Amino acid sequence: MAISLPVSPGKISALEARMAKLGIREADLVEAFIRSGGKGGQNVNKVSTAVRLSHKASGLDIKCSTHRTQGLNRYAARVMLCEKLEQRERDARAEENPTHKKKRLAKLDRKRKAKRKAAAKRTNKRPNTNWKDSGEW
Numbered sequence: 626m627a628i629s630l631p632v633s634p635g636k637i638s639a640l641e642a643r644m645a646k647l648g649i650r651e652a653d654l655v656e657a658f659i660r661s662g663g664k665g666g667q668n669v670n671k672v673s674t675a676v677r678l679s680h681k682a683s684g685l686d687i688k689c690s691t692h693r694t695q696g697l698n699r700y701a702a703r704v705m706l707c708e709k710l711e712q713r714e715r716d717a718r719a720e721e722n723p724t725h726k727k728k729r730l731a732k733l734d735r736k737r738k739a740k741r742k743a744a745a746k747r748t749n750k751r752p753n754t755n756w757k758d759s760g761e762w
Contacts, residue, residue, distance in 0.1 A: 628703075631696035640700070643707050647714075648682075654706075655679040656699065661690030668693065678702040685709055 628637055628651065644650075661675035668674075675690035676698040687709070689702035721729075 630700045631694065632700050636700070640703055640707070644703065647707060647710050649680065649706065649710070653681045654703075655681065656702075658695060659688075661698075663690075665693060674698060676702045678706055680706055680710075683710060683713075 628641065630637055630640075655678070657677040657679075658673040659675045659677055660673050661669055663669065672695075674693060674695045675688065676695065678687045678689070678699075679685070680687075685706060687702045687705045689698045689705060691701055692698050
């Protein structure tokens, strides 16, 4: 099923492949067209060019009003939906790099040690520098 958008056929096929890879079907998408805001004068006030795209399966809502035409906003909303779902997948399977983990833990240890040292310094009074009064000699 081909999507009818005002972009090149190459971009449409790339978008369809990306959506298929993520498991997004056109049947799962609900589109609503609303008036966008901002610059644009009479065109913004009269024409509903902004797109609100809802994906039923994931519960994501995307609002896109970056372009002046409804067709380009429809394309951009689908791209934004793909990016959000890809980001969710990356976050779900993200494991911390072992070298980054080692550096992060070392930094926490240094911070903890510095805090302990500062607290000990605050509680202890300055040592007696006058050795004659200390009675050690």
